[in-house]
Amino acid sequence: MLRGVLLDLAGVVYDGDTLIPGSAEAIGRLREAGLSVRFISNTTRSPRKALVAQLAGFGIEVSDDEVLTPAGAAIAWLLENGRSPHLVVHPKLGPEFDGIEFAGPPAVVVGDAGETFDYAMLNRAFRQLMDGADFIALANNRLFKDRDGLPSMDAGAFVAALEFASGAKATVIGKPAPAFFEAGLREMGCAAGEVAMVGDDAESDVAGALQAGLGAALLVRTGKYRAGDERRFDPPPTAVTADLAAAVEWLLSKRM
Template sequence: MAKGVLIDLSGVLYVDRKLLPGAAQALERLNAAGIPYRFLTNTTRKPKRAILALLADLGVKVQDDQLFTPARAACDWLADHARAPHLLVHPDLEEDFAGCADQRPKAVVLGDMGPFFTYDVLNAAFRALDKGAPFLALAANRVFRDDDGELSMDAGAFVRALEFASGKKADLIGKPAPAFFAAAAASMGSDLGEVAMIGDDAEADVAGALAAGAERAILVRSGKYRPGDEDRVKPRPSAVVEGVAQAVDAVLADS
């Protein structure tokens, strides 16, 4: 029985700034059942402030501590390791690192820069890595569903490029890093083995959560889902359903 639920955002609750059918009602049912939930996103083009504002515009009330982002986790890592960020992130995300110390040895922090990825930016990061800087990847997703409705390359390819050039493996901060899932579960007073994950990314959301020890992980056929995704990952999803409403139905049926 799940004592809490972890929910991805883009592609699960909303697509193209529009709430998906049944999403609001699904959250209401979790509230009525007294089951806590947290939102986990690998989005690294928008600051946390903008994500919260978007959810508010969609009528979804979310407290700051209910939303877990890779930038938040990276800032915690930097503080714990006495490092300052050498950022490869979208300019809009830079505000989430404003509180980080800047007079410490650097760690390379890579997110989805989109059109701001250039050779010079990547080469500067490579040189920092070559001189011993730690390497943090906010996320390493392969693709995401872009605003035009088509799939676009995500940050994973750029993570792999720097890993190849530097010979240094990145420490993954967002999904599917076990610590990312575990921190969200702990914030609900639960172990990861007591919570369910709902996502549209079979690899990062679903297989990642199960490998990390989640009680179950449900794949939804919305967002970036492509037919056959459930057969391309291990562990396989606990269930595959049409959308978040059906995923919550499955959680509540066993609670």
């Protein structure tokens, strides 16, 4: 029995600054059907408030706590484990960590720093790791579809660089980490089998959700989707649809 839906944002609801046609109506249909909806993004370049504002700009009203981001999950991890962040993140994300009373030894926290990644920034983090700091990856994505329509390197590449040089292994906070999906389930008060995921990343959204025990995971052919992605990762998607509107149609039809 389907009770909740987790939705990826970039590449599913919108693409860059453009709403993907039919997405706002599709989200409305899920809510009208009485389903819990949460947004689970691996975006590590924007604070949660910016994502909520972006959705509002598209006419999609969501509250802060309906949006799950790796930064939010990382802050919870740092507080639980008594660590202070050494941030390797985009300047826009930095303020998300401001005003929180962290204490304890350092943990290197790597996100998608985008064009601000440079040698000095990475080498400072590398030296922290060599001195024994913990190592947190907000996300481990290979690439994303950039504003010019071409693929660009995502945070995972820089996590791989630091892992290779230091010999340390990062703990991934975002998708496909099961703990991140589980945080979404807790928010909805649903069991894993009662929830479906919709994403454009066959690896971290879809295979990750199914590995976390979710009842279904749908791959959409928008955003970073490339032909054949549904055959590239294990387990494969429960279904592949043209876009979010078609995914919602599929979910609601199965529900009856």
